[in-house]
Amino acid sequence: MDIQNLLEDITGAVQPQIGQGQVAGYIPQLGAVDPHQFGISLVTKDGEVFSAGDAHVEFSIQSISKVFALALVLSSDGDGIWKRVFREPSGNPFNSLVQLESEDGIPRNPFINAGAIVVTDRLLSLTGDAAGAVRALMRRESGNALVDTDHRVATSELESGHRNASLAHFLASCGNLENPVDEVLESYAQQCALAMTCQDLALAARFLASNGLGAEGELVLSPAQTKRINAVMLTCGTYDAAGEFAYRVGLPGKSGVGGGIVAVVPGKCAISVWSPGLGRSGNSVAGVAALDEFTTRTGWSVF
C-alpha cells in the first residue's frame, strides 16, 4: 500500500467537510483558529512517518492529552487508578455532573473531564509535575524537544474553567482528590494546552500501535496495558459519540476540542488527524470523515 498516496487521497476526499461544524469558542485562543485547515499523519509501528495537508501546523491537543496522562499513571502505578475511576462509557456529555453525583464521585471513565482530572491528580502525586510529565513523554516520543504548553491557552482555560472547577470541587467533596483543587486544575489546564502538530501526535501515539514499544525502543507500557488503553479509547474516547465512532471508523480513538483525533490500528500504525470544525458531540467533522475514509479504503478496522 502506498501510504503517502493514501493520505493525499483522503485529504482530497474530505475537502467538502473541512470548515464544517463549529470551532470551539469557549476561550478566545481556540475560537480564533482558522477552520479551513486539515492535517493527517500516520506512523507505522516501526516508526515510518507519512503526512499530508496541514500536518505540521501546531494545534491545542486538549483532551487527547488524557490518553498520555493515563498511560503514565498506568505505567508507574499499575491498576490502582481503577479504584478511583470506572472504565464504562458515559452516555452523557463529557463534562456531566449527573453521573458523578449518582455514582458517589467515581467518574465513569478516564476520558470524561471528571475522570481525567482524577488521573491528573494521581499523576501529580506520582511526579510532582503532572503537565511536565506529559510534556516530557510527548517530547521523547515525538522526538520534538520543542513541544510545549501554550500558556495563553492554559491561562485562559483556567480563568473560564468554572465547569472543571465545579467537577474538581465535587470530586474533592467525595474524597476523590489527593491534591488541592487549585493545583490539580492548573496541572490539568497545562496538560490540555500542549500545542502539537499531527506529526508530533502520531509519533507520540506510536506505542499504542506497537504493543507499548516507544520511540527509543523502551517499553512505554506493557503489551497488556497497551491493549487496555486501546479498549478504553474505543469505548470511551470520543465523548458521547463513542458508539458512532466505533460504528463508522472501527478504531480506538481519542478526540479533543482543538479538532485533533488520534486513532490506533493495533499492530499496524497510529494516525493523527486535525481540523478545527467540531460536530455536535465535540469531535472534528473532517477528522472523523478522514478516519472513516481511511478504514473504508484500507479495511483496517479492528472489526
Next chain:
Amino acid sequence: MDIQNLLEDITGAVQPQIGQGQVAGYIPQLGAVDPHQFGISLVTKDGEVFSAGDAHVEFSIQSISKVFALALVLSSDGDGIWKRVFREPSGNPFNSLVQLESEDGIPRNPFINAGAIVVTDRLLSLTGDAAGAVRALMRRESGNALVDTDHRVATSELESGHRNASLAHFLASCGNLENPVDEVLESYAQQCALAMTCQDLALAARFLASNGLGAEGELVLSPAQTKRINAVMLTCGTYDAAGEFAYRVGLPGKSGVGGGIVAVVPGKCAISVWSPGLGRSGNSVAGVAALDEFTTRTGWSVF
C-alpha cells in the same frame, strides 16, 4: 389558649424524640453539639413571646438564614430574582447538581443550596455585604444586638465546603453569578453561620406571621411578598421532605442542619424549635415532632 402551658406540654411530649437522629457532622463545630437539647419559642403577630426548654441556647441557624436573605432581596429588588431561580419543589436532596445541570443553571428554588447561593449573590450585589445585611435584619427584628456570626463555623464550612464550591462554580459556568465565586461563598458561609437562640429566631420571623410588619412597626416586606415567601417555605422549605412536612405539620417552615426550624401560622404567630438530631432528610427529628404536636393540639394548620 394558654400558650406557655402549651409549649411546656409539647416539650414534655417530645422528650422521647430528643436525641434521636444524627447530629450534622460535616464540620467539627456542628458535630460537637450535645444532641440532648430542645427549645421552642412562639411569638404572636403582636409581639408577645413564649418560650420553653432550651430556648435561650444559641445554635447555628444554617439554612434558616435563606428565608431572611430572600426577604431582603425581594424587599429591595422586587421580582427580578425569579429570573435566576425557580420556585418549584426540588424532588432531590438540597445540594443536588443534577437538576441544576438539566435546567441550565437555574436552581429549582431559593431554599436549596444552589438557589440560596444565587440569592446571596444578588444580596451581595445589592448591599456589598450580604451576611452583614442578614445579620442586621436579625438584630433589629430580634431586638438582640449581640446576634453574630460564629466565625469558627464559617471558616470551617468554607474549608470543607467543596460541595457548595462545586455548585457555585457550576452556576458561574452558566452565567448565573454576578460576583466572584469566592466572595459569594464567603458571604454564604457567614450568613449560614449566624448563631441565634429559638427566641431570637421566632422574634426575627414574626413579620412572616404579620403580613410583613416588623418589630419596629416597619414593613419588612409587603403583605403580598410575605404570603409568597410563606408559599415557597411550604412547598420547598424542608429539603426533599416538604410534602411530608406539609402533610404532618401543615405550616410554612424552614429547617437548618443545625437542628433549628422556623414555622409560620399566617396571621397568628411565628414558632421556632431546635433540637440537633436530624432525620434522613436533614430536618430535626424532635423539632418536626414538636411542630406536629403543635398543629395537632391547636388546629392551627393552614389546611
Next chain:
Amino acid sequence: MDIQNLLEDITGAVQPQIGQGQVAGYIPQLGAVDPHQFGISLVTKDGEVFSAGDAHVEFSIQSISKVFALALVLSSDGDGIWKRVFREPSGNPFNSLVQLESEDGIPRNPFINAGAIVVTDRLLSLTGDAAGAVRALMRRESGNALVDTDHRVATSELESGHRNASLAHFLASCGNLENPVDEVLESYAQQCALAMTCQDLALAARFLASNGLGAEGELVLSPAQTKRINAVMLTCGTYDAAGEFAYRVGLPGKSGVGGGIVAVVPGKCAISVWSPGLGRSGNSVAGVAALDEFTTRTGWSVF
C-alpha cells in the same frame, strides 16, 4: 362580601386569558372542545352555591378525579396507601417514568399518574368497582344523579393510553399493583372520563373546605385526613407547577387536562373553575388566572 358579584367580576377580568394556551389534543374528544369557554362556581362550607360564566357546561374532569379516589381510599382504608405511594412533590412531569424507576416503583405522590393508578388499584380492591365508587361519591356530593362517565372519552383514552399502560406495567413489575393491569387501566380511564360541570365539582369538593363534612351531613373524611388531602393538593396538585400555583394562588388545588381546577379555602369554601386552554404545565391558563384574581381580591390565600 357579595360572592355573586365577585365571581362575575373575575369572569370579566379573565376574558383576555380565555382561549389562550392549548386544548389537550391527545384524544379527539378533548381536542374538539371549544376553547372559548370559562366557568366558575363557589360553594361555601355551609352549602351555598354561586356560579358565573359557563358553570353549567359539562367537561371531562380528568385528573381532578384523583382527589376523590384518594379520599375514598383514605376514608375506608386509612394510612395503608402511604406504603405504596409517597407524598412528595415530583419535580418531573406528571407522567414521568424516571422517578418511578429510581425509586423502585413507589410513585412520588398520589396525583401524578403513576400514583393515581396505585390509588385506583387499591380502590378497585376495596370496592370491586373503582370508577363506580368515585361516580357514586360525585353524585351524592353534587346532588346530581346524572353525573356519569363519558364512555367515548374513556374508550378513546384506553386506546391511546400507551403511556399509562407503560406506567401500570412498570408498577406491576415492581409488585405495586394488586389487580390485573388491564382492569386497573380501565377503571382509571373511566374515573378520569367523568363529565361534570363547575357547579357539580364545587359541590362535590365542599367537604374539603368543611373539615370533611359532606352534603348530607355525613363525614366524608375525618378532619385530620381532610387537612392532609389539602396539604397534598397544595404541594402536588398542579403537576410540576405546584410551587408556582402556591406562589400565585396560595390555595390547595387540583387541575385536570380537561381544563378544570378545584381549589379549597379551608374552613370557608370550595371553588371550581374551568377553561379548556392549557399552559405549558398542563393547567388551565384562564383557570389559574381566575384563582389568582380570587385570592388577590379576597385575601383568602392560606398564607
Next chain:
Amino acid sequence: MDIQNLLEDITGAVQPQIGQGQVAGYIPQLGAVDPHQFGISLVTKDGEVFSAGDAHVEFSIQSISKVFALALVLSSDGDGIWKRVFREPSGNPFNSLVQLESEDGIPRNPFINAGAIVVTDRLLSLTGDAAGAVRALMRRESGNALVDTDHRVATSELESGHRNASLAHFLASCGNLENPVDEVLESYAQQCALAMTCQDLALAARFLASNGLGAEGELVLSPAQTKRINAVMLTCGTYDAAGEFAYRVGLPGKSGVGGGIVAVVPGKCAISVWSPGLGRSGNSVAGVAALDEFTTRTGWSVF
C-alpha cells in the same frame, strides 16, 4: 495452535468460577437450571468446530438473539433501523426507562431491551414472523434443524414480562412501534426463548467472523454491515459492563441472562461460552472469565 487443547485448558482454568454468581431467577424455568455447568465452542471462519465442557447442553439464549434479529433487519432493510434506535452505549441497566424517556422514545442501542423490541418490531413488519425468521437463521447457520423455541420459557416470560410491556407501551406512546404491542412482545419473547447449545451458537455466529459469509457459502450480511454489528457488540453488547468487557476480553461480544455469551475474533473465529451464574451486570461469571483467559492465551484481542 491446538485449539482443542486450548478449550480444554480454559475449561480447567475457570473451574473455580463455575457456579459463582446468581442464576437468573425472574422466571422459574431459568431459575431451575443447574449452575454447575460450563461449555465452550469455537468455530473458525472456515467452519472448523471445537468444543469442550457442556458444549452440547441446550440453554436459553435470551439476549444473544438480539444480534441475529439485528443482522436480519440490516440485511433486508439496510440502515433504516438507525432512525428508530441509536447505537451508543447506554450507561444504564439493560431495561432502563430513564434514557428512553429523556430521549423521546429512541432507544440508546439495539442491544438494550427497548432497542431490541424496536428491532423485533421491524423484523415482524418485514417478515410477518420475527421469531420464525430468527429461528430459521439459527437452524441454517448451525446446521441443526431441531433448534427451537422453548415454549414454556416464552410463555413464562410473557406472563411475568411487565418490564418489557412497560418499555413496549412507552415506545408505542412515542410512535416508535409499527405493530400492536402484544404481537411485538410475543415475537420478542419467542425469539429470546430459543434453546441452543454452545456449538449451535458458535456455528450460527460464524458469519460475524468471516466478513458476513454464512454456513452455506451465502452472504448473511455484507462485510461492511458485519463490521458494524461487531462494533455495536463491542460498545453495547454486555449491558452496562461493556467497558469492562472490552477492557478484560477485548472482543465484540453479546451476553444473555441464560448465561451464554457469543464473542467474535474478526477474521478468525466465533466463540460461544455458557455458564448460568451471572455477575452483578447480568453477564456469566465463568463465561467472562473463560473469554478473558482465551484472549490472554491467544493474544487475539482486537486491540
